Amino acid sequence: MAAEKKMGCGMRFLAIFLAAAGLHAATFYVTVAGLGGEPDYEQRFASQAQEIDKLVRAGGPDAKVTTLYGPQATKANLQNALAQVARDAKPADAFVLMLIGHGGFDGYEYKMNLSGPDISGVELATLLDRIPCTRQLVVNMTSASGGSRAALEKPNRVVITATKSGSEKNATVFARYWVEALRDPAADTDKNETVSALEAFTYADQKTAQFYETQKRLATEHPTLEDTGQGDGARKPSPDNGEGLQASRFTILRIGEAQIAAATPEKKALIEKREDLEQKIDKLKYEKAALPEDQYKKQLQDLLLELAKTQAEIDK
Secondary structure: OHHHHHHHHHHHHHHHHHHHHHHOOOEEEEEEEOOOOOHHHHHHHHHHHHHHHHHHHHOOOOEEEEEEOHHHOEHHHHHHHHHHHHHHOOOOOEEEEEEEOOEEEOOOOEEEOOEOOOEEHHHHHHHHHOOOOOEEEEEEOOOOHHHHHHHHOEOOEEEEEOOOOOOOOOOOOHHHHHHHHHHOHHHOOOOOOEEEHHHHHHHHHHHHHHHHHHOOOOOOOOOEEEOOOOOOOEOOOEHHHOEOHHHHHOEEEEOOHHHHHHOOHHHHHHHHHHHHHHHHHHHHHHOHHHOOHHHHHHHHHHHHHHHHHHHHHHHO
16 A cells, blocks of 8 residues: 555656656757749748747747748758757757748659758758657648658658648748748637647648638649658548647647737738738739739839838737
8 A cells, every 4th residue: 555655656756757847848940941033932931931930939938949041041051950959959859840932843852942952851851860859840831842741751750741742833822821820829729828730730721722712723732741650641630530649739839929919900900911912922923924024023023012011010
């Protein structure tokens, strides 16, 4: 009886110790926005990376953040950033890699477009395998990102891709709504003041589908989530069917002041205005072939200027 009592006390102490240790675990974030190729994509990718940087930093003091965009988004800098995480992180920590931009797939190998040499999915996987964090999340939001899944998937690693395969090569909008999921308190569907990988994926996936419906265009991207360590990625993951269980337990960030501020009527109006401008840019690019070049450039320049002004208001 005494031995059982002592064992029970020991188990409770262990549980308390582990819980306390978990409170001090850090989350390492590496966000990379690759080459845009065109002014609107350059501005969009850099803005999305900067906004992610701001949001994850606001999530708490345990966030260790590295963000690369523009000329800094090189293969060497990305390799160095991931090597630094491998040196600093502990098994109890969490790791999140977010990739924004253009990617390509030749039927055999996926590569993300960076300033200078590109980086392949296999190279990324090798670097990630050296990171000791037992909880890892990779969110590849580039075009053809589905082509990277086979290389990146691994037990205890959640892999989200903006496309279901490497053959979906058009520019994606999934990144736009992933950022929105991190900002919008509505993404926290269970109201526990944290946003999980599954909650953010579900939010961004639904918004992506709505975008193509609103634009009356055939969807050229189909986001997937894979967290079993093998498989082709689930389009509609649910812990009930074994897909999405790890993602539902992976906290990306805690609701901070930036998310609370986004719930105000003023911020909501600005965010809606930004979405409207981005959709107008997408529509303009879609209709580019039917417009005189000078007219297209003028309209694009005006929209990008207004978009930059709106983003500046949101960031205040």
